[in-house]
Amino acid sequence: MTPILHEYAPSGNCYKIRLTAALTGQSIERRGYDIMAGETRTANFLASVNANGRIPVLQIGDRFLPESNAACFYLADGTALVPDDAFERADMLRWMFWEQYNHEPNIATVRFWLSLVGEDNLDAVQRALLPGKRAAGAAALRLMNDHLAERDWFVGDAPSLADLCLFAYTHVAEEGGFALTPVPAVRAWIARVEQIQGYIPITA
Amino acid sequence: MTPILHEYAPSGNCYKIRLTAALTGQSIERRGYDIMAGETRTANFLASVNANGRIPVLQIGDRFLPESNAACFYLADGTALVPDDAFERADMLRWMFWEQYNHEPNIATVRFWLSLVGEDNLDAVQRALLPGKRAAGAAALRLMNDHLAERDWFVGDAPSLADLCLFAYTHVAEEGGFALTPVPAVRAWIARVEQIQGYIPITA
Numbered sequence: 001m002t003p004i005l006h007e008y009a010p011s012g013n014c015y016k017i018r019l020t021a022a023l024t025g026q027s028i029e030r031r032g033y034d035i036m037a038g039e040t041r042t043a044n045f046l047a048s049v050n051a052n053g054r055i056p057v058l059q060i061g062d063r064f065l066p067e068s069n070a071a072c073f074y075l076a077d078g079t080a081l082v083p084d085d086a087f088e089r090a091d092m093l094r095w096m097f098w099e100q101y102n103h104e105p106n107i108a109t110v111r112f113w114l115s116l117v118g119e120d121n122l123d124a125v126q127r128a129l130l131p132g133k134r135a136a137g138a139a140a141l142r143l144m145n146d147h148l149a150e151r152d153w154f155v156g157d158a159p160s161l162a163d164l165c166l167f168a169y170t171h172v173a174e175e176g177g178f179a180l181t182p183v184p185a186v187r188a189w190i191a192r193v194e195q196i197q198g199y200i201p202i203t204a
Numbered sequence: 205m206t207p208i209l210h211e212y213a214p215s216g217n218c219y220k221i222r223l224t225a226a227l228t229g230q231s232i233e234r235r236g237y238d239i240m241a242g243e244t245r246t247a248n249f250l251a252s253v254n255a256n257g258r259i260p261v262l263q264i265g266d267r268f269l270p271e272s273n274a275a276c277f278y279l280a281d282g283t284a285l286v287p288d289d290a291f292e293r294a295d296m297l298r299w300m301f302w303e304q305y306n307h308e309p310n311i312a313t314v315r316f317w318l319s320l321v322g323e324d325n326l327d328a329v330q331r332a333l334l335p336g337k338r339a340a341g342a343a344a345l346r347l348m349n350d351h352l353a354e355r356d357w358f359v360g361d362a363p364s365l366a367d368l369c370l371f372a373y374t375h376v377a378e379e380g381g382f383a384l385t386p387v388p389a390v391r392a393w394i395a396r397v398e399q400i401q402g403y404i405p406i407t408a
Contacts, residue, residue: 051347052306065294067301074294090269090278093297097271100305102256128332143255 003075004029004059006049008040010116012108012168013068014056015202019164020072022200024079028058036116069096072161081161092155095162099169106137108169111176137178144170145183152192159196167193172202207279208233208263210253212244214320216312216372217272218260219406223368224276226404228283232262240320273300276365285365296359299366303373310341312373315380341382348374349387356396363400371397376406 003021005028007014021028033039033055041053050057050066057064058071065071073096076082083089110133113122122130144166147154154162171190174180180187193199207225209232211218225232237243237259245257254261254270261268262275269275277300280286287293314337317326326334348370351358358366375394378384384391397403 051350052302060291063291063295065291065298067298067305069301070294070298073297074290077290077293086278086281087264087267087269089281090274091267093277094269094271094274097273097301097304098256100301101271101309105305105309125332125336128329132329146255 001061002027002029004031005071006031006033006057006059007055008033008035010202011035011055012111012172012202013104016068016165016168017056017058017071017075018204019168019200020075020081020161022204023164023196023198024076024081025198026075069100069161069165072096072165076161080158081164083156083158083160085156088156088160092160092162095154096165099162099165102136102143103140103166104169106133106140107173107176107178109133110137110178111169111172114177115175134177137173137176141170141173141178141180141183141186144189145185148185148189152189159193163189163193168202205265206231206233208235209275210235210237210261210263211259212237212239214406215239215259216315216376216406217308220272220369220372221260221262221275221279222408223372223404224279224285224365226408227368227400227402228280228285229402230279273304273365273369276300276369280365284362285368287360287362287364289360292360292364296364296366299358300369303366303369306340306347307344307370308373310337310344311377311380311382313337314341314382315373315376318381319379338381341377341380345374345377345382345384345387345390348393349389352389352393356393363397367393367397372406 005014005017007030009032018028035055039045040055046053049064052066054066056068056071057066058074065074083092113119113126153159154166167190170186209218209221211234213236239259243249244259250257253268256270258270260272260275261270262278269278287296317323317330357363358370371394374390
């Protein structure tokens, strides 16, 4: 049964899942939605795909799995991308939760606002949030840089889902105006991820 | 080796971990920090416990595991609180990621602002965010209510970490001004969680 990815292709959250499928040698079908046109907020989408009105959602038969990092976990569970060691497995999830709490709401959101919505189209609340999100996104990149200064991968000594989930929005952070020049260990890690056997770019 | 929980007791994120330990029959040592006095932003805390400056952190020997839901996963991995079925295991994580993205930043943050910081002490950005967070928190409770209308537990037919992680801030949502009267299925589920063998309250 081939999983179906309900997605919006430029989203890093959707790309994570395609990258995980590629690196674990699994095929997925792709079904695109125009989020700018509200295609994930229709009554049909809310009733049948995700009551939360968001993509990505990974469909397995007649079951639907929202939340990008959960979908990656489903595809990678039992592969080398999920560490065998209990502490390392939890530590991988630690970085994935950190990504959704401290990284994505800043780096992905600012990228979306600036490169897809357009700065001139932001509302008053979004404008008020922009400085804080820029500072928090830069702080997230510095925290990653400090962590990577002494190691090649986020957890243990091999790539795991933590790397893939963090890579998705980090490698396109400049599209949100976040400079990668000050974080050389992050740039070196990006180059390492791109060298993993089976890697596919976000545009694939 | 007894795990050490670095915590701030009223935090639901810290309580989740104590509840998971209690329900799996594990002892933990507790070490408290006054977050209002900046005790998790000291140079020593940042260097030795969590570079992200946040609690909870679960310490296992000389290793530190930040992120509440990752710490719960570490304690519950291999127990009945983590489903054996691969889809259900990922679906449990789906709700845990949803909790950190859609629930905690609204329900927990507004509770913190109103009951611990005080509405009069909020800054201009926090005031601008308050209406959106109130609406998003209420929407999160409605989504939970719809999901629970036809089932007793979030995933499968038994309590899992998804229930514990969502319970932590939901059962004290009224401290943030979120009404539970309109979500009867959530109230019934709260009562079920409180009946689980070994349950401890947030004040324990």
